Amino acid sequence: MTGAGAAMRRVLEARAGVAPLGEAEVDVLAELAERVRELNEAVVFTGVDVDEIAAVRDEVAALTARLSVVRREHPPLAEARIGGMTRQLASPVSGVVNPIAPPVHIQTLPDGTARAEFQIGPIYEGPPSFVHGGVSAMILDQVLGMAASANGTPGMTATLELRYRRPTPHGVPLVAEGKVTRSEGRRTFADARILGPDGQVTVEATAMFVMPMR
Numbered sequence: 746m747t748g749a750g751a752a753m754r755r756v757l758e759a760r761a762g763v764a765p766l767g768e769a770e771v772d773v774l775a776e777l778a779e780r781v782r783e784l785n786e787a788v789v790f791t792g793v794d795v796d797e798i799a800a801v802r803d804e805v806a807a808l809t810a811r812l813s814v815v816r817r818e819h820p821p822l823a824e825a826r827i828g829g830m831t832r833q834l835a836s837p838v839s840g841v842v843n844p845i846a847p848p849v850h851i852q853t854l855p856d857g858t859a860r861a862e863f864q865i866g867p868i869y870e871g872p873p874s875f876v877h878g879g880v881s882a883m884i885l886d887q888v889l890g891m892a893a894s895a896n897g898t899p900g901m902t903a904t905l906e907l908r909y910r911r912p913t914p915h916g917v918p919l920v921a922e923g924k925v926t927r928s929e930g931r932r933t934f935a936d937a938r939i940l941g942p943d944g945q946v947t948v949e950a951t952a953m954f955v956m957p958m959r
């Protein structure tokens with residue numbers, strides 16, 4: 746087997762026998778990830794002296810060693826179900842147990858819209874006081890992908906076109922929403938956007954998803 750479809754099928758088969766995380770485990774890992782997000786921001790913004798930074802560095806290394814005593818072979822794609830959708834716990838965008846995820850909690854509505862109300866912290870800054878354009882793209886890709894999945898036509902992102910209309914501020918409430926516009930065979934097209942706190946569109950996106958065959 747070759748291609749993305751075959752590769753993903755192989756991985757899914759390998760993971761098929763792995764028990765999903767229980768809710769208690771998800772909850773405590775999500776709390777740990779939240780503490781690490783706070784740590785990430787503290788690292789970026791700390792003003793303590795060099796000796797204190799070195800001491801914290803060593804403590805963090807010791808904590809990493811403790812967690813690594815037992816290591817999973819695959820990221821936890823726990824199949825806890827919310828609103829009929831599989832939760833991607835380790836997603837770098839929406840995964841609650843992934844400390845590099847903002848995270849953005851995306852819900853799918855009965856009309857097929859994927860929607861998230863979220864806030865981006867200052868460590869995702871690109872231009873001063875605004876969200877990095879790549880971070881906006883990442884969030885929109887995930888929203889679009891979830892809309893495609895909710896439509897019953899999931900796929901790999903084949904194209905993603907962004908139009909940055911206005912800068913997206915960080916540290917304020919934002920909304921991302923997307924919906925499938927049409928589906929043709931293995932191809933699904935969807936539109937999405939990010940809205941600022943004033944309700945104005947900051948970024949628009951159009952994507953095409955292709956369900957891989959090979």
Ligand SMILES: CCCCCCCCCCCC(=O)SCCNC(=O)CCNC(=O)[C@H](O)C(C)(C)COP(=O)(O)OP(=O)(O)OC[C@H]1O[C@@H](n2cnc3c(N)ncnc32)[C@H](O)[C@@H]1OP(=O)(O)O
Binds near residue numbers: 890959
């Ligand atoms: C579970 C909970 C929630 C889940 C929610 C999940 C959300 C996840 C969101 C993030 C998703 C990602 O990051 S995905 C990762 C980033 N994307 C990738 O890595 C994709 C890499 N590319 C690929 O693997 C491949 O190129 C594919 C799968 C896109 C297409 O390969 P393929 O399966 O062989 O398809 P192929 O026969 O070539 O093409 C099929 C049809 O689509 C057209 N087509 C294919 N690619 C393109 C293209 N880039 N631009 C235009 N058209 C294209 C072809 O012309 C053809 O049209 P016709 O001849 O039929 O007319």
